Amino acid sequence: MRILVYLPLLLPLLAPLGAQQLAERCEPRLATWLLTASALVLAVASTVSLGVLAATGLIRMPLFAGLGHWSVSSARRDDPTELSVALLAGLLLGGALVMVVRMFWRRIRSLAAAALDAACMPAREGLVVVDDPAPDAFALPGLPGRVVVSSGMLHTLDESEHGILLAHERAHLAAHHYAFVALAQLGAAANPLLRPLAAAVTYTTERWADENAAAVTGDRARVARAVGKAALAARDAAVRSRLPGAALGIFGRRRGPLAAAGPVPRRVAALLAPPPGRRPVLACATAVVLFVAAWSSAEAAHDLHELLETIGA
Template sequence: MHLAVYLPLLLPVLAALGAGPLSRRLEPRLATWLLTVAGLALAASSTCVLGLLALAGLVRVPLVAALKGYSPETVARQDPTGWPAALAGAVLLALAVLAAVRLAARRAGALWSAALEAACLPGTDPVVVTDDPGAQAYTMPGLPGRIVVSHGMLDALDPTEHEILLAHERAHLDNHHYAFVSLAQVAAAANPLLRPLATAVAYTVERWADEHAARRTGDRRAVAETVARAAVAAKRSRTADPVPAAALGILGRRRPGPGVVPRRVAALLAPPPQNPPLLLVVSAALLAATALSALEAARDLHQFLELAHAR
């Protein structure tokens, strides 16, 4: 099979290298959409190519060749080095499908559990204040979702910062950020090379919520200070109530990774992000190349099977 067939297996490497610059330089909402769609497209294309490679190897099995009327001699002549690639493709396809299905089931279960827990919270107000002395604040997906804030977090912030905190959490809830995070994680499970994209999406949804709060308050510095103070309060306190696996909060999913909060604070203290045209053009070219390569792989396999009928 032609070299272009294997490009969807290699292009995720370029996407992984570009995930960081895209998450930092693009407007967060656009970056979230772009990275999520790119992750799904790259994962689907690479999985499709693995399936095509496995199918190309399947026709080499004598029983299958006899049932479908393929000529083993013609198959070997047209693609003499196909066995190793086909075997590797079959193994990787099985692993990719298993990992994606497993993670999708886990994320669906986590979202469902969070939705049930949100429905069981007392009262009907979207914001629920708990008695936990630890500092925590997060959004639980559901119909409707709920915003959970502890007394410890409220005590650590002043009234103006309370409004910023709630604006951040409402952005998570109104824009369904948990769906972007879940889809990016499923794509990364299908193709581990896409894990940097999933990490970048977890970061950009927080930046999206930060920018939403900054627009609502008109004070980027105040939002930066709120994020920093919430992080310090959470680090110094111990929470009694566990945070649901599907929840998103002002500090991200569960505890933030190293350097995430400082990067968010620095971004808020800088001018609002723009969308460099070159990055958008390169991203569009990468997605187009992925789609064309997957189509070329399908066309190549079709021609390969047509020739296999020749005797």
């Protein structure tokens, strides 16, 4: 087995650097797409590599070798992969599959619960106002989705900022931001090294909604003030979410006060700065990394296929 099989396992080490560069320097919509694609491609590539390494260990065991009519002695002679490496890869692969299934089940349940809650909420033009003094606002996906705002949040913001709030939350629904977050989390479940990418997707979807609100209102400074006011009010009130994990809110996190929401000051600073560009160099560099990861895992799978043909001859 050539060294290429290990490359998809090493590339996720670049995730923290890539997540920071894309999230902070790239236009939020493009950054969200690139980060989500990176989480998925790197997760699949690393999982394939683990599967290939684990398979080289299985074919050396007489029980499994007999199923495919493979020669155990030939497998031990022709495959340079250490048996300990193959066994470790098998354990990591099993753990990855368990975590992916668990995360997938949790996300499906949360989206189903969100859709059910949204369907049961009477709304006017997709807006639900709940009588709650705690400042809160979030988008609840469904068919159709709902924007839920507490009376406390409406009292916190002045009338001119209500439109900003609605534009932000409606952007979450229109662009299906919950799907980007869920897919990135699936990638991170398969490979914990990709967690920075999933965290960055949560941030860039909020930035995407911020930029949409700025485009609708035409006043970036006013949007920054509204985001800051809403977050400060949530910190003071220590808002506690009572709804499914699919909800996305103006605070950038589903649960917890602003004390745990470090991205909010960065969002405010970004809104007070000129709109970010697309950064084609960053996009191309990301595409190259993803191509290398996919190509390496495909080559590793091809090597395994050739090995199986050789030891089965």
